[in-house]
Amino acid sequence: MVKKHLAVAIPASVIADTPHLREKTSKIGYIGRAAAIFRVNEIIVYADNPKIEQNVDLDLIATLLAYMETPQYLRKHLFGLKPELQYAGILPPLRTPHHPLEGRIRDLKVGEYREGVAISKTEDRSLIDIGVEKPAIIQQTQVDMNKRLTVKVTKIGNEVEAKIATREEIPQYWGYIVSVERRSMFALLESGEFDLTVATSKLASSFKKTAERLEQKWSKAKTPLILFGAPTRGLYEIAKDEGANLNGVVDFVLNTVPNQGTETVRTEEALLATLAVFNIQFDN
């Protein structure tokens, strides 16, 4: 199995039927959790309804997902007191390896990776807050202030020394990035970023048959995308409104919740269910 960059796309209207920010926050919390449980690398929030202005919802969802994915000790650096974060306190913790519970130098280990932000620099080095008593030192100044970066701890003495690392070199799951596609689902699919695209729909036929054809392609895919619709407007309808036929613009359409007992499955439910099924069917 090749190493994957797994992306999922969710529509802006996922929170449209939830009137209060507190429950919107809670719903986005479930989405972030589902993504982290199943090692999703990128969550894309896309505009799914050209008839209405969706920028506020797109930004709200993206901000909350990014906040949730940020280690607690970096949140103050990276997020101000935004009104959309009013209920961020109810977001469940991700409990991923990049959100360490340890906040002391004596618990650090050489070779450990930490997320950090540069808080100052001199002529030849930068100081990085990595969530312990003292900032770590890196022998490099080509870093942006107050932007996230990943470092690897190289020495622990009077000072903590570290070097910049890439996400690719880290063996564990290291969180997701968040992107926004403000144009449309179609624009996202046209971007050419994905080598395999899978849509979920309750109108699709039997899972098992499609799964057999998908399995081989999935095992070879490096940048697969799983696309989710909104409960009130499924992906066939969203595609149709954009003048497209869903079957023509994605590689596979799957029903991952056959024989559903409820009239609709909400996006956050479909996301968790689909990722659970993919995890068992294709990754074991």
Next chain:
Amino acid sequence: MVKKHLAVAIPASVIADTPHLREKTSKIGYIGRAAAIFRVNEIIVYADNPKIEQNVDLDLIATLLAYMETPQYLRKHLFGLKPELQYAGILPPLRTPHHPLEGRIRDLKVGEYREGVAISKTEDRSLIDIGVEKPAIIQQTQVDMNKRLTVKVTKIGNEVEAKIATREEIPQYWGYIVSVERRSMFALLESGEFDLTVATSKLASSFKKTAERLEQKWSKAKTPLILFGAPTRGLYEIAKDEGANLNGVVDFVLNTVPNQGTETVRTEEALLATLAVFNIQFDN
């Protein structure tokens, strides 16, 4: 495949780490939804920690799940103004066939099933509120007042006539019942109500191998039970506290979320993920 009575058991401490009633309500909402999506027939809430008093939590979870499963037009009859229902307004609708959106006689069909409650009776008949303008008449008086029952519409004229029906005769998914096991997980397993018991645990070995052995038994089981632990205390630990070894008291232990990206999977997440996997693996 035999017709199943599928039961799931969730621990009282599922809401223990959520301080506010509003988020407890939201979490229970996800549990009720997951159960309905995957056609669960019974949700059992069990006491999982003998060291603490859990009756308040057991009752809260059971009340909210039962409220959610009750068609909207019967909720006032069956639930008073209980303080634990303060945030019931945020519970998502189930959208199951037994929660019809139609509330008028002209939309009723002969042969249709409806949930109802008896609101009065005369010598030879009873009046049942089935959520339309006028109560339906059944030619029977052996019914409890203000208790739920299921009826089948037999005639629509000046009056709506109906007869009592059983859940078993209804072809569609017709909601879940809620039970409480106040003693322990072990007491639940000892009850003899289940012909197949499956526990979920992140400590269990590879899903695929166990699934092959489970598949046959699952297809024959009439009263299977899937058991869930709490995020802070898995089923092995819960069993151990009761002096039992999990492997010895259930038929199968499965990990339905192999390679999880997060340290823990919450009960409501494990429930949805597990039911999604079972739905694809065993029911198609």
